[in-house]
Amino acid sequence: MKRIGLLSKADGGTLSKIIVNITLPAVVIVSLAKISVTGALFFLLVMGISFNVLTIIAGSVISKKRSNVERKYQMYSMSGYNIGNFGLPFVQGFFPLAIPFLLMFDIGNSVMLTGGSTLLIDKLVGENEETSVKKIALSLLKSTPFTVYMIMLLLRIGNVGVPSEVLSILQIVANANGFLSMFMIGLYFEIRLPKKALYLVGEVLVSRYLVGIGLALIFAFLVPLEPLLRTSLVLICVAPMPTFSVINCVKAGMDEETVGFTSSASILISLLLMTLVMLLMT
Known part of the structure; x- marks a missing residue:
């Protein structure tokens, strides 16, 4: 649709607002409405924070000889x-029972993406911390998905349900999330890269996926977990770079073209790896 001129990259912004504020919150409510809050779900929340901390530290070690801007780019x-x-x-159409696991992981993941990562990265590169815990909390509360996460988590801890009539309506909205999300990714997708940045981008992507595959192998073969939880974690390990990381890289001083290419290449690589995981673990 973008290539034939019917839509433009700018239309992705509108789709993003619909997804973040309407369809994704609907998925969260529908998926968490009837779950029992167990230790496994809280384990995923902790993993969401831990994965980010581990990969930031790995990026810091790998990039220690580079400039601060390139180090931040690597870590983000x-x-x-x-x-x-x-x-x-x-995974919505393949492992619907795994959705609560991914959502709980994303709570911890969101804590890092909306400020926690910046606090840690600034500390590792020796710069003054511009992000406070208060700013992180305010940023999280401004996020519609995170606010819905917290409300649903509290409701389920209190064993409070959501009326079936409400869930029936929200299910229709939630069903649109998968298509709209993939369509938005298509609108944003770009493969253009300055030649001078090719080596740097290659090293960053290789590092990201070597660490991700290493974690995936650990959870697949060494850690005793129930099958659905194991599959969820392995898929998460090879998931692509998020939009927040793209924004933070640009804020850190990296040019948009390099960061945009990194994000698009990450989507392609993750698409292949996640498909492979699904084929091997089903």
Whole structure:
């Protein structure tokens, strides 16, 4: 649709607002409405924070000889997972029972993406921290999906349900999330890269996916987990770079073209790896 001129990259912004504020919250409500809050779900929340911290530290070690801007680019690009707009719609039609696991992981993931990662990265590169815990909390509360996450989590901890009539309506909205998310990714997708940045981008992507595949192998073969939880974690390990990381890279001083290419290449690589995981683990 973009190539024939019917839509433009700018239309992705409108789709993004619909997804973030309407269809994704509907998925969260429908998926969490009847779950029992178990230790496994809280384990996923902790993993959402832990994965980000681990990959940021790995990026810091790998990029220690580079400039601060390139170090930040490396750490932001290696950390964070695109769950709401990619991971969730990707598994929605194949593993619907895994959706609560991905959503709980995304709560911890969101804490890092909306400020936690910046706090840690600024500390690792030796710069003054511009993000406070208060700013992170305010940023999270401004996020519609995160606010819905928290409301549903509290409701389920209190064993409070959502009326079936409401769920029936929201299910129609939730069903649109997968298509709209993938369509938005298509509108944003670009493969243009300055030649001078080719080596840097290659190293960043190789580092991200080597760490991701390493974590995936650990959870697949070494950690005793129930099958659905294991599959969810392995899929998450190879999920693509999130939009928040793209924004943070540009704020750190990297040019948009390089960061945009990194994000698009990440989507392609993750699409292949996640498909492979689904074929091998089903």
